[in-house]
Amino acid sequence: MGETVIATWGLTKHYGRFAALSDVSLEVREGEVLGLLGPNGAGKTTLIRVLLGMLRPTAGTASVAGFDPWHQGREMRRRVSYLPGEIRLFGHLTGLKMLRYMSDLRGGEALERAVALAERVLKLDLSRKVRTYSTGMKQKLALAQAFADPVEILVLDEPTSALDPTVRNDVVSLVGQARAAGQTVLFSGHVLSEVEAVADRVAIMRRGRLMHVEDMRDRRGLRLVLARYEGGVPDRFPEELGLVVRERNGATVLWEHRGPVSPLATWIGSQPIVDFAVGTEDLRSLYDRYHGPEAGGDEGGDEGEGGPS
Numbered sequence: 004m005g006e007t008v009i010a011t012w013g014l015t016k017h018y019g020r021f022a023a024l025s026d027v028s029l030e031v032r033e034g035e036v037l038g039l040l041g042p043n044g045a046g047k048t049t050l051i052r053v054l055l056g057m058l059r060p061t062a063g064t065a066s067v068a069g070f071d072p073w074h075q076g077r078e079m080r081r082r083v084s085y086l087p088g089e090i091r092l093f094g095h096l097t098g099l100k101m102l103r104y105m106s107d108l109r110g111g112e113a114l115e116r117a118v119a120l121a122e123r124v125l126k127l128d129l130s131r132k133v134r135t136y137s138t139g140m141k142q143k144l145a146l147a148q149a150f151a152d153p154v155e156i157l158v159l160d161e162p163t164s165a166l167d168p169t170v171r172n173d174v175v176s177l178v179g180q181a182r183a184a185g186q187t188v189l190f191s192g193h194v195l196s197e198v199e200a201v202a203d204r205v206a207i208m209r210r211g212r213l214m215h216v217e218d219m220r221d222r223r224g225l226r227l228v229l230a231r232y233e234g235g236v237p238d239r240f241p242e243e244l245g246l247v248v249r250e251r252n253g254a255t256v257l258w259e260h261r262g263p264v265s266p267l268a269t270w271i272g273s274q275p276i277v278d279f280a281v282g283t284e285d286l287r288s289l290y291d292r293y294h295g296p297e298a299g300g301d302e303g304g305d306e307g308e309g310g311p312s
C-alpha cells in the first residue's frame with residue numbers, strides 16, 4: 004500500500020453547540036479502498052464535505068492529495084472526483100449533454116469513457132432529458148462521470164443509495180476496477196455487504212466520532228474459536244498458536260485466531276476440551292458492536308442548512 008493521500012488530524016465541525024464531527028483522525032493510503040460506515044447522522048457526509056473543501060472545519064486539519072482542502076480547494080479538486088449524496092443536474096439537458104458538460108469541466112478527456120460506462124455498464128439511455136430520469140438514473144449518470152474522471156482519488160458519498168441490487172453489484176465492481184487502476188477510493192454507505200466485498204479498511208463512525216478502523220484484509224483471515232473445557236479454562240495458552248482471548252465465561256472461552264489451522268487443531272486435540280466450534284465474524288457483527296441494539300441510539304442534533312459551501 005502506498006503513501007498517505009488523505010489524512011485528517013483532530014478534525015472537528017460544530018454547528019452551534021452541536022458537534023457533527025469530533026476529533027476525527029484518519030488516514031487513507033494510495034491505492035486503498037476505505038469504506039466509511041455509520042448510521043444516519045453519524046457524520047459521514049460532514050467528513051466528506053470537509054475533505055472536499057465545502058465545509059470549513061471548526062478545529063483540526065486535513066490534507067487531500069497534499070493540499071489543504073479549505074485553503075487549496077481548487078488545486079485539490081483537480082485530483083479528486085466526487086459523487087455527492089444529493090445529486091444536482093441540469094434537467095433540460097440530455098444525459099449525453101450533461102456528461103459532456105461535466106467532462107468539459109475537466110478538459111473533456113473522460114467523455115468517451117463516461118459514455119461507455121453509462122450506456123454499457125449502467126444501461127442508461129443518454130438520449131433522454133435528465134429531468135425525465137428517476138433518482139437511480141441520475142445517480143448512474145453521476146457515477147459514470149465519477150468513475151470516468153482521470154483522477155487519483157474518488158470520493159463517493161453513498162454511491163449505491165438509489166440503485167437496485169444488480170446495479171449495486173456493478174458499482175462494487177467499478178470500485179474494484181478503480182483500485183486495480185491505482186485510484187484511491189473513499190466511499191460511505193450503509194450496505195454492509197457492499198463495504199465488506201470491496202473495502203480494504205472500514206472506518207466506523209458514530210455521533211461524529213471515529214469509533215473504530217478495521218483492516219478487512221486482516222479480518223478475512225480471522226477465525227473465531229469457541230471451546231468448552233472440562234473444568235476451568237487455563238490462564239495461559241501457547242503463544243506460538245496466535246490465540247487472543249475475546250471472552251471467557253466459566254468453562255467456556257472464545258478466541259480470535261489468525262494463521263495456520265493445523266498446529267491449532269493438534270493442540271486442541273491435546274487439551275481437556277469437551278466441545279468446540281470454529282466460525283468467522285462478518286462485518287455485521289463488528290458494526291453491531293458500535294451500532295447494535297446494545298450500543299444505544301444515534302440521535303444527532305438539529306437538522307439544518309447552512310455553513311460555507
Ligand SMILES: Nc1ncnc2c1ncn2[C@@H]1O[C@H](COP(=O)(O)OP(=O)(O)OP(=O)(O)O)[C@@H](O)[C@H]1O
Nearest residue numbers: 018023043044045046047048049303304307308309
Ligand atoms: N448545516 C447543518 N446544521 C446543523 N446540523 C447539521 C448540518 N448539517 C449536518 N448537521 C448534523 O450533523 C450530523 C451529521 O450529519 P451527516 O450528514 O454528516 O451524517 P451522515 O453520517 O452523512 O448521515 P446520512 O447517512 O443520513 O447521510 C447530523 O446530526 C446532522 O443533523
